[in-house]
């Protein structure tokens with residue numbers, strides 16, 4: 001196991017990694033990711049999740065065939081440079097998906113007559129992303145496998161009442177690929193205090209911290 005990093009260092013530096021070394025990922029590390037996944041909360045504690053670890057080169061090749069046949073990202077000049085970079089990287093990943101050593105497909109089982117609950121799988125997916133960062137691995141949340149839901153379910157023998165929710169590529173980051181810090185909108189823009197529009201600021205009036 002690699003040296004442990006602080007939880008907040010992992011949160012602050014976890015970012016989308018889309019370029020990977022071809023090196024295999026030891027089973028112990030994959031197992032740690034899965035253990036982290038199942039520590040997540042789920043609605044009603046139902047744990048309707050499942051995670052398929054895909055390493056077989058033939059299966060990855062078949063998934064690669066699906067991705068190559070699918071729609072490509074539209075990287076228009078109207079997009080910001082940050083989004084253009086992300087789409088460029090995302091397209092590279094899809095063009096090379098079969099070369100990623102491990103793919104984890106996160107799925108959820110829906111109760112009869114209900115729609116599958118994203119809220120009950122994405123906490124587990126986020127745990128995998130953070131655990132990967134903690135173990136020196138890279139990953140990125142992707143959802144575009146939904147374009148081939150029928151084909152992927154057939155390929156992997158996934159039951160009818162189970163839906164694929166995210167495909168996580170897992171591997172060691174390629175040379176020259178770095179973790180964050182990530183760039184995000186400032187807190188004042190997205191966090192409010194007491195009511196919509198009142199920017200949250202450390203030390204906002206109305207509350208005295210005892211720390």
Ligand SMILES: Cc1cc2nc3c(=O)[nH]c(=O)nc-3n(C[C@H](O)[C@H](O)[C@H](O)COP(=O)(O)O)c2cc1C
Pocket residue numbers: 014015016017018086089090091093140141142143144182183
């Ligand atoms: C719902 C959702 C779907 C996403 N789908 C994809 C995807 O299909 N391909 C991809 O490369 N990244 C995908 N991402 C990752 C985002 O593009 C990424 O979080 C964003 O670019 C920020 O990147 P950063 O964490 O590296 O700053 C997705 C993220 C979310 C939350």
